Amino acid sequence: MSESDALRERFEAVMMPNYGTPPLALARGEGCRVWDADGNQYLDLIAGIAVSALGHAHPAIVDAVTDQVGKLAHTSNLFVHEPGVRLAERLLGLLNTDGGGARVFFCNSGAEANEAAIKLVRRTLKTEIVGRSVRGTDRPFVAAIGSFHGRTMGSLSITGKEPIRTPFGPFGVNVRWIPYGDEAVLARAVDEDVAAVFLEPTLGEGGVVPPPEGYLRAVRQACDEAGALLVLDEIQSGIGRTGAWFAHQEAGITPDVLTLAKGLGGGLPIGACVGFGAAGTALGKGDHGSTFGGNPIACAAALAVLDTIEQQDILANVKAVGAALAAGIEATGHPLLKGVRGSGLWLAAVLTADRSAAVCAAAQARGFLVNPVQPDAVRLAPPLILSQAEAGEFTAALPEILTEAQA
Numbered sequence: 001m002s003e004s005d006a007l008r009e010r011f012e013a014v015m016m017p018n019y020g021t022p023p024l025a026l027a028r029g030e031g032c033r034v035w036d037a038d039g040n041q042y043l044d045l046i047a048g049i050a051v052s053a054l055g056h057a058h059p060a061i062v063d064a065v066t067d068q069v070g071k072l073a074h075t076s077n078l079f080v081h082e083p084g085v086r087l088a089e090r091l092l093g094l095l096n097t098d099g100g101g102a103r104v105f106f107c108n109s110g111a112e113a114n115e116a117a118i119k120l121v122r123r124t125l126k127t128e129i130v131g132r133s134v135r136g137t138d139r140p141f142v143a144a145i146g147s148f149h150g151r152t153m154g155s156l157s158i159t160g161k162e163p164i165r166t167p168f169g170p171f172g173v174n175v176r177w178i179p180y181g182d183e184a185v186l187a188r189a190v191d192e193d194v195a196a197v198f199l200e201p202t203l204g205e206g207g208v209v210p211p212p213e214g215y216l217r218a219v220r221q222a223c224d225e226a227g228a229l230l231v232l233d234e235i236q237s238g239i240g241r242t243g244a245w246f247a248h249q250e251a252g253i254t255p256d257v258l259t260l261a262k263g264l265g266g267g268l269p270i271g272a273c274v275g276f277g278a279a280g281t282a283l284g285k286g287d288h289g290s291t292f293g294g295n296p297i298a299c300a301a302a303l304a305v306l307d308t309i310e311q312q313d314i315l316a317n318v319k320a321v322g323a324a325l326a327a328g329i330e331a332t333g334h335p336l337l338k339g340v341r342g343s344g345l346w347l348a349a350v351l352t353a354d355r356s357a358a359v360c361a362a363a364q365a366r367g368f369l370v371n372p373v374q375p376d377a378v379r380l381a382p383p384l385i386l387s388q389a390e391a392g393e394f395t396a397a398l399p400e401i402l403t404e405a406q407a
């Protein structure tokens, strides 16, 4: 039995079956390559689900984390530390908040960032109507069918995937569900009773589905007219994934609340909830917290990610290599391929049949890791440092992969 299979067997014996048994055991990585437990090499085109922004074992992250762990690994929220303050300053700078009262809360994951956002919405609204009633607490959220916001009870309650949500109800959040990208339905759903619209700028787990042009501006306008807050979940889309620092910047809007995680730590666990304007200062002392959130090591890693992206103009790489990758996939003209969705290094190869699992298996057999995000969509979310040559390796192998998957 191979090392990888032996590890998978041990996994199955001791781990809860919530993930099934993953097809491969990985042992190490470097740049955009990873090696499995048997020493087989793969080009990593999924980056730990859009996380490893600088690839694997990037020297900037290795150095930052090594330095920080040797100095001070943990403080808890009882004490202030330099990497945390500097990271918040950096994020607000990238968000161009111009000192407009925006504030950051750090946590450890995407779901936690969204939990913070849900509480923040309720606190912001309650703060505004203080002295009148507690009506703010059960005002509904508007969320999209097909959306994904996390697995905790709050984030799951606004996740628009019934099979993963409904077995765990009831929830404490009222939700109005809307089809993603439909302006007319949005306009009807967002009235003055609504607390917040909670939305991804592009559906990630839903299959890398961008909204129609102008949709995010229409959402912003609907929220403004109704007095509802706009929460954008940029956990997957943020930190350069689309070729902009944040996807909402390309749409020309600013949310009231923004959530981040995944690529921010480049593989170290960190999430962030950013509140703009009134939402920036709505949480009072004792309202929320996390023991590990914004831990100095994770913050040092995140600073290394942001600095490296900036210093090496990695956003330009994301745009150029992403465009070439999308064009290369389209150019195969294979009968199993319907088209390509997405932008930057965040793409879905859309299939003419529900064969994504077979495509991923055929790709893995040829040394490429991709992800069957939907039955008919294969997701690519590689490290943002993917080179043109590496993208070319995949597009050259793709016709054969698709042909095998079609059989």
Ligand SMILES: Cc1ncc(COP(=O)(O)O)c(C=O)c1O
Binding pocket: 049, 109, 110, 111, 112, 114, 148, 149, 150, 151, 200, 204, 205, 233, 234, 235, 236, 237, 261, 262
């Ligand atoms: C848009 C979005 N929000 C939230 C989450 C949840 O993040 P985490 O798995 O870190 O809790 C994810 C994870 O895939 C996501 O894609």
